[in-house]
Amino acid sequence: MKIAQSDLIINPDGSIYHLNLLPGDVAETVITVGDPDRVSQVSKHFDTIELKKGKREFITHTGFVGKKRVTVLSTGIGTDNIDIVLNELDALVNIDFNARQIKQELTSLNIVRIGTSGSVQPDIPMGTILASAYGLGMDALMNYYLPPELNSNAALLEEIKVHFKGFQKINPYLNAADENLLNTIGKDLPTGITVTAPGFYAPQGRLVRAQNAVPHFINLVSSFKSNQYRITNLEMETAGIYALANVLGHKALSINAILASRVNFQFSSEPDKVVENAIKLVLERL
Numbered sequence: 001m002k003i004a005q006s007d008l009i010i011n012p013d014g015s016i017y018h019l020n021l022l023p024g025d026v027a028e029t030v031i032t033v034g035d036p037d038r039v040s041q042v043s044k045h046f047d048t049i050e051l052k053k054g055k056r057e058f059i060t061h062t063g064f065v066g067k068k069r070v071t072v073l074s075t076g077i078g079t080d081n082i083d084i085v086l087n088e089l090d091a092l093v094n095i096d097f098n099a100r101q102i103k104q105e106l107t108s109l110n111i112v113r114i115g116t117s118g119s120v121q122p123d124i125p126m127g128t129i130l131a132s133a134y135g136l137g138m139d140a141l142m143n144y145y146l147p148p149e150l151n152s153n154a155a156l157l158e159e160i161k162v163h164f165k166g167f168q169k170i171n172p173y174l175n176a177a178d179e180n181l182l183n184t185i186g187k188d189l190p191t192g193i194t195v196t197a198p199g200f201y202a203p204q205g206r207l208v209r210a211q212n213a214v215p216h217f218i219n220l221v222s223s224f225k226s227n228q229y230r231i232t233n234l235e236m237e238t239a240g241i242y243a244l245a246n247v248l249g250h251k252a253l254s255i256n257a258i259l260a261s262r263v264n265f266q267f268s269s270e271p272d273k274v275v276e277n278a279i280k281l282v283l284e285r286l
């Protein structure tokens with residue numbers, strides 16, 4: 001079946017609508033970062049850079065790290081952007097743009113997010129590099145997709161729903177990291193469940209001037225425990241990446257540079273250093 005022009009939008013130069021990339025511009029290993037300025041912080045470590053493209057907040061550099069072709073791409077903030085990035089990355093490798101049809105042979109991308117995040121556990125201090133074993137979405141993205149069959153954990157999600165039962169406005173979704181990426185790039189790192197929030201302030205329990213509808217949000221989040229699992233940190237993209245990667249058959253891992261300690265009410269005085277550590281760790285382990 002042909003995919004409609006309104007559903008898969010291809011620019012006059014043959015590039016995909018938002019990412020502004022041509023099929024072939026994307027490597028099979030894709031690093032995503034939220035901040036567009038972080039793209040060159042990553043690609044400055046590449047041995048060669050073959051292309052730099054961008055549109056809006058979606059900046060892409062593709063090049064080589066040793067013999068491995070790697071793309072680094074900024075997503076901007078939030079799972080609404082993740083919807084665009086994951087669908088357009090998938091289309092670039094799995095749709096024939098001329099025929100507007102799904103290819104016979106599908107490509108599974110390795111997608112590694114390098115993001116910043118806030119810890120909700122006292123033993124995970126600022127400066128920690130943490131791998132997300134699970135992404136727990138508190139946003140609405142996955143209300144619009146059929147859930148993935150792989151890498152979900154229905155029993156753990158049920159326990160989480162019971163824990164958050166007083167907070168009826170959300171329909172949380174839970175997806176696991178790719179096991180192989182977790183055991184290689186995430187090797188020996190602290191792990192946990194990463195909560196993906198639909199905002200930075202009240203949706204992550206911050207109080208500035210507007211009053212919070214969920215006043216003890218950090219306590220609620222940090223007190224969840226089930227066997228070896230607990231919620232470790234808060235950010236704004238991981239759960240969407242894990243869920244859509246699983247829906248579309250890609251492999252994903254999120255690496256978090258912990259900049260805030262929400263239990264100690266502190267924010268890092270050297271955020272760039274922490275992010276640089278996370279970038280180097282990921283590139284060494286690709």
Ligand SMILES: O=P(O)(O)O[C@H]1O[C@H](CO)[C@@H](O)[C@H]1O
Pocket residue numbers: 033034035076077078114115116117200235236237
């Ligand atoms: O540093 P990045 O990757 O943008 O990630 C975190 O930082 C942003 C909020 O400041 C959100 O995108 C959050 O997920």
Ligand SMILES: O=c1cc[nH]c(=O)[nH]1
Pocket residue numbers: 116117118119200204234235236259260
């Ligand atoms: O606390 C934090 C820090 C970085 N990014 C977030 O989304 N939250």
